[in-house]
Amino acid sequence: MKFDLLFYARPAIELAPDLIGKIIVRRIRQKVFRARIVETEAYVGSHDLACHASKGRTNRTEVMFGPAGRAYVYLIYGVYDMFNIVASEIDDPQAVLIRAAEPLDGWSADLAGPGKLTRGLLITRAQNGVILTNDRLHIVDDPADRRQVVATPRIGIDYAREWKHELLRFVDPTSNALSSKKGLTGAALR
DNA sequence: GCGTCGATGGCA
């Protein structure tokens, strides 16, 4: 079942782990591609030094200040688009970065990383601001999913001082499609 | 299997 906007209207630190095991549905020219989310990160507001909104309200971050359930897509390193889902409520800029997923239904693609995921699902800045209840791009539940969730520090934010240690990355440790094994230990690596 | 490095463009 497609999630409605209320599903997204809560703190990113709650939404991010809950999105593990959920399914991205992407429709491209009448074809439907589905992928199971296995890695996310929470960006928890203006006070979070790793959150783009900590630098203030700008053209780029405008979407994050709006209502929950919209896509925040931006370009990084001049090369890759990053797909986020806006969380929380108006004027509280929180978002969840979707970092990795496993293709379903026998479709094969490498979605093990935020840049590879957007490339594989054809998500670009053209989707910035779209409401995620539309038929072309949305998230559905998988009631049968046996998800496991482990929290680790976020990737690629060494500049964020004390925030770089916060356990705001969430992964399904049993997945083979993670962007990195950082933060996983012992049994989780087998 | 590691570490290092360059590409590439929008943003402040």
Next chain:
DNA sequence: GCCATCGACGCG
């Protein structure tokens, strides 16, 4: 002058 990245390359 940075980056919420990726893949190529060199090592030995």
